[in-house]
Amino acid sequence: MHTGVVFSFLSVALFACLNNAFPPPCDSEIYCTGPILHQVQKAKLFDDDKYFVDMKLRETPDVVLSAFRNLSNESPNTSVPPAKLQEFLSAFFEKPGTEFESWTPPDWQDKPKFLGRIADQELHNWAEKIHILWKSLGRKISVDVKDHPELYSQIYTPYPIVVPGGRFRELYYWDSYWVINGLLLSEMTDTAHGMIQNFLYLVKRYGFVPNGGRIYYERRSQPPFLTLMVESYYQATKDKEFLRAALPALEQEYRFWMQNRSVTVKVNGAEHQLNRYNVQVGLPRPESYTDDLELAEGLTDVRKEQLWMDLKAGAESGWDFTSRWFMDGDGHNNGSLGETSTSQILPTDLNALLCLNERTLALFHRILGDGDSAALYDQNAARRLEAIESVLWDAERGAWFDFNLVTHSKHFEFYPSNLAPVWAQCYSQPEMGEKAVQYLKKSGALQFPNGVPTSLRESGQQWDYPNAWPPLQHMLIDGLSKMPSEDAKQLASDLAQRWIKTNWLAYMKYEAMFEKYDVNGDGKPGGGGEYEVQLGFGWTNGVALQLLDQYGATLTSGSRRMSSGLLLPLVISAALMLQ
Numbered sequence: 001m002h003t004g005v006v007f008s009f010l011s012v013a014l015f016a017c018l019n020n021a022f023p024p025p026c027d028s029e030i031y032c033t034g035p036i037l038h039q040v041q042k043a044k045l046f047d048d049d050k051y052f053v054d055m056k057l058r059e060t061p062d063v064v065l066s067a068f069r070n071l072s073n074e075s076p077n078t079s080v081p082p083a084k085l086q087e088f089l090s091a092f093f094e095k096p097g098t099e100f101e102s103w104t105p106p107d108w109q110d111k112p113k114f115l116g117r118i119a120d121q122e123l124h125n126w127a128e129k130i131h132i133l134w135k136s137l138g139r140k141i142s143v144d145v146k147d148h149p150e151l152y153s154q155i156y157t158p159y160p161i162v163v164p165g166g167r168f169r170e171l172y173y174w175d176s177y178w179v180i181n182g183l184l185l186s187e188m189t190d191t192a193h194g195m196i197q198n199f200l201y202l203v204k205r206y207g208f209v210p211n212g213g214r215i216y217y218e219r220r221s222q223p224p225f226l227t228l229m230v231e232s233y234y235q236a237t238k239d240k241e242f243l244r245a246a247l248p249a250l251e252q253e254y255r256f257w258m259q260n261r262s263v264t265v266k267v268n269g270a271e272h273q274l275n276r277y278n279v280q281v282g283l284p285r286p287e288s289y290t291d292d293l294e295l296a297e298g299l300t301d302v303r304k305e306q307l308w309m310d311l312k313a314g315a316e317s318g319w320d321f322t323s324r325w326f327m328d329g330d331g332h333n334n335g336s337l338g339e340t341s342t343s344q345i346l347p348t349d350l351n352a353l354l355c356l357n358e359r360t361l362a363l364f365h366r367i368l369g370d371g372d373s374a375a376l377y378d379q380n381a382a383r384r385l386e387a388i389e390s391v392l393w394d395a396e397r398g399a400w401f402d403f404n405l406v407t408h409s410k411h412f413e414f415y416p417s418n419l420a421p422v423w424a425q426c427y428s429q430p431e432m433g434e435k436a437v438q439y440l441k442k443s444g445a446l447q448f449p450n451g452v453p454t455s456l457r458e459s460g461q462q463w464d465y466p467n468a469w470p471p472l473q474h475m476l477i478d479g480l481s482k483m484p485s486e487d488a489k490q491l492a493s494d495l496a497q498r499w500i501k502t503n504w505l506a507y508m509k510y511e512a513m514f515e516k517y518d519v520n521g522d523g524k525p526g527g528g529g530e531y532e533v534q535l536g537f538g539w540t541n542g543v544a545l546q547l548l549d550q551y552g553a554t555l556t557s558g559s560r561r562m563s564s565g566l567l568l569p570l571v572i573s574a575a576l577m578l579q
Helices: 003-007 012-021 035-043 049-053 061-073 082-092 113-117 121-137 143-147 175-185 189-206 226-237 240-260 286-295 301-317 348-367 371-391 416-424 430-442 470-481 486-510 538-551 564-578
Strands: 138-141 262-267 270-275
Touching: 035 049, 035 061, 035 082, 035 286, 049 286, 061 082, 113 121, 113 538, 121 138, 121 486, 121 538, 138 143, 175 189, 175 226, 175 470, 175 538, 189 226, 189 240, 226 240, 226 348, 240 262, 240 270, 240 348, 262 371, 270 348, 270 371, 286 301, 348 371, 348 416, 416 430, 416 470, 430 486, 470 486, 470 538, 486 538
Parallel strands: none
Antiparallel strands: 262 270
16 A cells, blocks of 8 residues: 555544554444545535445455555545545445345334323324334344445344434434333334344443444443333333343443443542543544544644544533533633533433442342342442432532533533433432422523423534433433422423423424424424434434323323413523523
8 A cells, every 4th residue: 555645635643643542443444444434524425424434335345445545546645536536436335225124113003002091182193103103213234234244334233123213324322212112112012122132232242332333333332221221121021031131231231331431539538430421532433524523623633632532422422512511721611512521521411320220230130039239239329329419419509410520520501411310310318309300490491482401502512502302301301200299290291291292393394203302493393513403213202102101191282371380480490581
């Protein structure tokens, strides 16, 4: 290979620095690193960088790489012209989607029982349409992916999947928790079982669950919901043998998070272990390659690496991207996307989720008769609870807040994640939960007619105001509904009504379910971030079905008089904004 060809598009120093400092994100010199990826993405031949890295090879990687070297030798000191790149792609690649066979879930049925619990006829009819969407989102990976994995960026998994939709044409990790809960309500137990088996398969292969079903995701995960997926399935089936078979992989995943994503912090003289998102790959994300390159322009090589690692950590969080991860030069929770510092923040929701995982793993061991192992997970949960309350809880404000490892202080901006311990029921004193409800009412986040925004800061990123996301709505509503106070339960019911009405109105306008919604417009899809709002949509459907199941007796599609449970927080929010 002519070194001039390889390095004409990236300085020798930067390329060497990046590749010596960290192992490549995957083994592919086409989909994850190398001159083809760099030149094709830089040429911006497609509207979305993800399109190229999802294309299938027509020939083996060696043949494709050799052909590209020959093409590059025709103009050794410049990039390959876009027209020539297009010809090259046409000759050696196929468009995305050829990795799937047509498949309709065989366990889909017309009238699942939950539909009978929805009183409003319009919502009932809409729920039937959401239920039908599982058929359009089902995918089965071609056996050719198993036989010739080198031709695909797709990771083979043995069972069919339900994908989110739109550009997300493969399995995704945390999305699938709400998808599986929706499938179980739709009585599609076999499909849900297969999806969980895929995740268990991935843990056995990688030691953790990758972000999604592509090789360019092989070095990062997403919020670890697999234990809760298994719990949902067990609650639906009471299948102890399934639980017994799944448990080793769940423990393996737990060890991954404790060994690779944990940090010890010292507060008031005591040391506590908590978790964070942290991906040690200092290269641009292949599926967002030009975004990452352009964002890092003008930075030193070391800062580029760190930014790219923190962007990957942001993707691992599922919140990609948000002002929540911004950190200015002084370490404060300000700045811009180019100052993303995800790895320097201990997230409240990740630690609440791991607390719930620890308690659930203890429960699984008890169900299976292993009291000693159950006691160990109980101890882990107790230690985490102490750490969460020592490091993240703020008694004066009445909520839990992300912890900044640079300034050794909390971030006090509003995010729905500040109430994640309520959802996880990971707090020691009942008054903490009640304080959190009051915090929510005073936060200003309840003043919007169409859901609780992801933050109150308008950064232009999709995990910020004015967007509201289905999983965050569900975690908030679910947490409030479990509280003993009628006030909290009523607030949960009112927020469910808002969210369902928003989803329903959008469906009436567009005949589509969206991945996110705008809190200010009736039925308006969300926006911002790196790509256009996507249709489908797996977790939106799952959350809508869960809320329709839980609150179906009272939810309405039309306007209704706002209940007293929501009037008070609205009045408080308005008063605070006038101050």
